[in-house]
Amino acid sequence: MNLHIGIIPLPVYSVILICLGIFLALGKISGDISIMFALLTVFGFTCAELGARIPGLRQMGGPVIVTIFLPACLVHYKLLPNELVGSINDFWQSTKILYLFIACVIVGSILSVDRRTLITGIVKIFIPLAAGSVLATIAGTLTGLAFGLSAHHTFFYLIIPIMAGGIGEGAIPLTLGYADILDLPQNQLFAQIVPAIVLGNLMAIICASLLNRLGKRRPHYTGQGHLYAADEDSPARPAKAPTVTVEHIATAGMIAISFYILGILVHKLTGLPAPVGMLFLAVLAKLTYAISPKLEDGARTVCNFFSTAVTYPLLFAIGITTTSWNDLMAAFTLANVVTIAVTVFTLTTVGFFVGKWVGLYPIESAIINACHSGMGGIGDVAILTSARRLELMPFAQIATRLGGALTITGAIVLLGLTA
Incomplete structure (x- = not known):
C-alpha cells in the first residue's frame, strides 16, 4: 500500500485495472461517474508515470505531454476500444467537468x-x-x-x-x-x-x-x-491558522x-x-x-x-x-x-x-x-x-x-x- 501509481496505492490500482479490463471484455463500460473517475484516474496517472520515466522527455514536461498526446495517438490509430473512447466522450460532453475544475x-x-x-x-x-x-x-x-x-x-x-x-x-x-x-x-x-x-x-x-x-x-x-x-508590504498573518x-x-x-x-x-x-x-x-x-x-x-x-x-x-x-x-x-x-x-x-x-x-x-x-x-x-x-x-x-x-x-x-x- 506504500507503493503508488500517482495517488493510487498499487493494490488498489491493480484491482481497478482488473475490473475495468473485465468490463471492457464484456462491453459493459458505463458512463457512471464513479466508474469514469476510476477509469480516467488509472489511465491518467499511468500516462503521467510513463512520461516521468522517459529519459530526455521527462525534463521537458514528459508527464503532461504523454498524458495528453499518447491517448490522442491511440485514438487516431484506433488502438483503444470503441466502448472506452465513446464512454469518455459522452462523459466529457455531458458533465463539462473542465469548467468545474477551472472554477475550483x-x-x-x-x-x-x-x-x-x-x-x-x-x-x-x-x-x-x-x-x-x-x-x-x-x-x-x-x-x-x-x-x-x-x-x-x-x-x-x-x-x-x-x-x-x-x-x-x-x-x-x-x-x-x-x-x-x-x-x-x-x-x-x-x-x-x-x-x-x-x-x-x-x-x-x-x-x-x-x-x-x-x-x-x-x-x-x-x-x-x-x-x-508582497510579504514586506502585507500585514502580518495570524500566528495560528484558523481551523478548517x-x-x-x-x-x-x-x-x-x-x-x-x-x-x-x-x-x-x-x-x-x-x-x-x-x-x-x-x-x-x-x-x-x-x-x-x-x-x-x-x-x-x-x-x-x-x-x-x-x-x-x-x-x-x-x-x-x-x-x-x-x-x-x-x-x-x-x-x-x-x-x-x-x-x-x-x-x-x-x-x-x-x-x-x-x-x-x-x-x-x-x-x-x-x-x-x-x-x-x-x-x-x-x-x-x-x-x-x-x-x-x-x-x-x-x-x-x-x-x-x-x-x-x-x-x-x-x-x-x-x-
Whole structure:
C-alpha cells in the first residue's frame, strides 16, 4: 500500500485495472461517474508515470505531454476500444467537468492569495504580456520569412492563432472574422490554423517544464507559485491558522460553483467569457472581504484537492476528446516548427526579463506569458501542470482570455486594412 501509481496505492490500482479490463471484455463500460473517475484516474496517472520515466522527455514536461498526446495517438490509430473512447466522450460532453475544475482552481487560488499581491499582480502582468506579444510577433514573422514563408501567412496563420486564446474562444471567432473579410469558407480557414495552435501549446508545455527546472536550480528567480513578493508590504498573518472543517471545505466548493454560475450569467448579458467574469467576481469578493478567513482556507483546500487528484485524469480525457493527432502531425514541417518554437520561446523569454524589471518573479511571469500561447482553458491546465504551478490559474486565464480577445480584435482589424 506504500507503493503508488500517482495517488493510487498499487493494490488498489491493480484491482481497478482488473475490473475495468473485465468490463471492457464484456462491453459493459458505463458512463457512471464513479466508474469514469476510476477509469480516467488509472489511465491518467499511468500516462503521467510513463512520461516521468522517459529519459530526455521527462525534463521537458514528459508527464503532461504523454498524458495528453499518447491517448490522442491511440485514438487516431484506433488502438483503444470503441466502448472506452465513446464512454469518455459522452462523459466529457455531458458533465463539462473542465469548467468545474477551472472554477475550483481559479476561485481557490484567488481567495487564498494575499490581497495586495493579487491586485498588484493583475496590474503588472499586462506589461510583460504586451511586450512579449509584440516581440514574439516580430521574431516569429522574421523566422517565417527566413524559412521561405510569406510574412502574411506567417503572421495571420501561424503567430496570431497561437496567441488567440485556444479553439472555442480563439480559433472559431478568429476564422469567422477571416472568412467575412476574405470571402472564404470558415471551415477551410479553421482547419488551416488549428495545427499551429496545437503545436504552440506543445511548445508552451515544454517551456513551462524547463522554467520549473530553472526555478529548482535558481530559487531566487521564483516565488514557487507566488507572482509577486508582497510579504514586506502585507500585514502580518495570524500566528495560528484558523481551523478548517469539512463544512468550510464544502461551503467553499459551493462558493466556487456559484461564482461560475454568475460568470455564465455575465457571459449571457455582456458576452464576456464566463471564466473571466467568474475571475473578476472572485477578485471583487476577495478585495471587499466578502469571504471569511476560514472559507478562504477551505477554498485553498478545494483547489489543492483538484490540483492533486483531478489534473492528470482531466488531461487524459482532454487527450481522448479534444486533442487531434492529425492536427499535431500536420504542423510538423521544419518551417512551422521553428517559427512556432521561436514565437513561443520569445514570448516566454520576454516575460521572464520584463517581469523581473516590473517587480514580478521572473519565472512566474514567464509561465503566464507562455499561457498566452496555450489552447484556452485546456492549454492553461496543461501548461501550469507542467510548471507545477496551478495556483497561477487566475493570472493565466487573464493572459489567455483577455490577451486572446485583444489579439483576435487586432488581427481582424489589420487583415481588413490589408486585404
